[in-house]
Amino acid sequence: MERELNNIIHSIAFENIEKHPNILIAARFWDDKRFLAAKVCYRFMRMIDDHIDDRKAKEDVISCLEKEALTEKVNNWIECLVMNPDYDPLIKELTDTISTFHIPVKLFHNFARSMLYDINHSGFDTLEDFIDYAEGASVAPASVFVHLCCLSEEKDLYYPPDYDVVDAARPCAIFSYIVHIIRDFQEDQQSNLNYFASDILRKNNLLPSDLKAFANGSPLSQSFREVIREYYELAQQYSEKTLQQIEILSTQLSGPYLFSLHLIYHLYKQVFDRIDIENGSFTREELNPTPQEIRATVMELASSWQKA
Numbered sequence: 001m002e003r004e005l006n007n008i009i010h011s012i013a014f015e016n017i018e019k020h021p022n023i024l025i026a027a028r029f030w031d032d033k034r035f036l037a038a039k040v041c042y043r044f045m046r047m048i049d050d051h052i053d054d055r056k057a058k059e060d061v062i063s064c065l066e067k068e069a070l071t072e073k074v075n076n077w078i079e080c081l082v083m084n085p086d087y088d089p090l091i092k093e094l095t096d097t098i099s100t101f102h103i104p105v106k107l108f109h110n111f112a113r114s115m116l117y118d119i120n121h122s123g124f125d126t127l128e129d130f131i132d133y134a135e136g137a138s139v140a141p142a143s144v145f146v147h148l149c150c151l152s153e154e155k156d157l158y159y160p161p162d163y164d165v166v167d168a169a170r171p172c173a174i175f176s177y178i179v180h181i182i183r184d185f186q187e188d189q190q191s192n193l194n195y196f197a198s199d200i201l202r203k204n205n206l207l208p209s210d211l212k213a214f215a216n217g218s219p220l221s222q223s224f225r226e227v228i229r230e231y232y233e234l235a236q237q238y239s240e241k242t243l244q245q246i247e248i249l250s251t252q253l254s255g256p257y258l259f260s261l262h263l264i265y266h267l268y269k270q271v272f273d274r275i276d277i278e279n280g281s282f283t284r285e286e287l288n289p290t291p292q293e294i295r296a297t298v299m300e301l302a303s304s305w306q307k308a
Helices: 002-011 015-017 022-027 030-057 064-083 087-103 106-120 127-150 167-182 187-188 197-202 208-215 220-251 253-272 291-305
Strands: 153-156 157-159
Touching: 002 253, 002 291, 015 291, 022 030, 022 127, 022 253, 030 087, 030 106, 030 127, 030 153, 064 087, 064 106, 106 127, 127 167, 127 220, 127 253, 167 187, 167 220, 167 253, 187 208, 197 208, 197 220, 208 220, 220 253, 253 291
Parallel strands: none
Antiparallel strands: 153 157
């Protein structure tokens, strides 16, 4: 396995890291068929998410008519997963992948539910609303990852695991999503995206407009650092639950599949460990590891894995 891990690491173009999100870096250690399946599913979800985010980045307010049109477009994309139109190569590739690997279609419906929320809302009233949103926006893609990771294979046929992949995926998905939100705070605010719940802001005497001011260079207040602290501590709770879940899955998985679960956690933990609540500026430059640092994390985990 040592040579296999090293060969895969050397095949990843870390300098083009934007094309290799963490979920695909981790999936790269699977067999080629499962890795391709992950890429197909991720590309579809990314297409929908980017379509909505790019529209919201243009201006904060979307008209009722445009919301209706965007909603219809998302619903049509999801309906195509059942209709399987041969004229759309992207959809056909996805539906074939879903069929071959027995991926629950409900995961794509869960994802679409959060995308529809994005179209019709500009934030979250409560932290509970945010966690519910994360069930689609983050837990759904992570569940596809865990499903593909945990399949059993016999004579080129794949069989789904006999446990709930959504429950298995949830801790790491929410941990990574909160880390992602803190890391991308500045970029999101400048794109009219806000993932900090209004009740947490009110508790700290802040308004959504204050966040945009901070993102645009205003000095960070202690109140804002307290908001970050709440999200950081929540991420810490999910980090601990992630390690517990990986320990449970270690009884079901081995080799590159178990390695990939450890890896995706460590890649987000690498960002989490850079968060400095008291002194940080919370910019992407500060929190995002360089391609060389990401590669070093992968190499370090692979080395410790081979020695274990």
